Amino acid sequence: MRIPCPFCGERDVNEFAYLGAADTERPDPNARDAAVRFYEAVYLRDNPAGPHNELWYHSYGCRSWLRITRDTLTHEILRVQIGDAH
């Protein structure tokens, strides 16, 4: 698997560290239902078979956080964005 880093070009997956699903937002700790929302954000995952939005860190490259859409059935990289792009 190779990941096309927007800054470094196509690089081996070995240079990257994986964090997991990119769609979990940190909940508002002051919200009335904060405990439930933190439980959902920390523990529950959609875990789809198919396109999956996830966060990767180019630790042996430019040290950028990347937001990547990857097909979990084929490992095909469908889209790469820099980490803070929404």
Add this chain to the structure above:
Amino acid sequence: MRYSLFSLLRQTLSQHRGWAPAWRDAVPKPAYDVIIVGGGGHGLATAYYLAKVHGIRNVAVLEKRYIGSGNAGRNTTIIRSNYLLPGNNPFYEWSMRLWEGLEQDLNYNTMVSQRGVLNLYHSVAQRDAYARRGNAMLMHGVDAELLDTEGVRKMLPFLDFENARFPVLGGLLQRRGGTARHDAVVWGYARAASDLGVDIVQNCEVTGFIREGERIVGVETSRGPIRAARTGLAVAGNTSRVASMAGLRLPIESHVLQAFVSEAIKPFIDCVVTLGAGHFYLSQSDKGGLVFGGDIDGYNSYAQRGNLPTVEHVCESGMALIPALGRVRMLRSWGGIMDMSMDGSPIIDRTPIEGLYLNAGWCYGGFKATPASGWCFAHLLATEQAYPVARAYRLDRFASGHLIDENGRGAQPNLH
């Protein structure tokens, strides 16, 4: 037909023409008392113990392909019960005790071989951690021995004891651990369950659930609807996909774990050995191949194949421990899809949906758990109560904070 020396002799005289198929390949009925989704070791063991222990014989095991075609056929066949935490240890020890009597119970040669599982340590701090784990095992009635360098050297003289970075200082040995034949476990449970009246339905993929109000009363499948009062999921690797059809979101990620086998060589290693400095485990199959593996690749995957960096990492770990491996050719590698739970421990519990029960989250420790997982899931399906040794494997433990995190690594599934 009961397998015995007598039946073997009789078949020999008739040139082995009289062997019947080991189990019935059943056509699904419209309704059952219990449906088990997933024809791997766990699902078949569940059906067997439902029929044998609880007398519930109107049971179907639904398998989307052929039985044992998933993780039951993709593991490294290691059995052990060398766990630290009180939530885990009694469960895996119960599994070990079931392994010890499995062949007589099933009347099937599952090739259980208690050749010993040796976890090596490479630093003084790691020795202390292993001593603690060994003491926890002893206090739970599990066998454990702490070996020093010389104790390990007597067993495995070919290790790289003087490795500059990770010298082998000793190991924690569980002599009762070992290996079992994965396919035989599947076939043995299938045969024994089928003999008791369980329907094993292959090529039958679950495509949805049948609901009545809030309750689940059966499944839609590629072979038509099948109804049941209780439906149990034992589909590790694909739990999130199947549960999502019922609207459940679970504390599970699916990851790929690779395993490897070398060409067959003469007897080389007579136990299971694991590297403590990385993640590498090795044993030798009865055919002579060295069976080994390491870490999961570390990213979500349903692909049943991994990538080369993990292959390189596993082989490097093997070479660091056993330099002689450099002369052996690797024959095959394959990947299985692991249900990685958020604390590294499994789930055997009811779900918030009436009629739906869950057996999931086995991470990469599912094979050794097969007998106890089936035993405890059957108990849950039959009685609605958790079997005592599986009481900690609740689905709501993530919300309540009662996690069973054997490695202390937090909610990061690719680190468990």
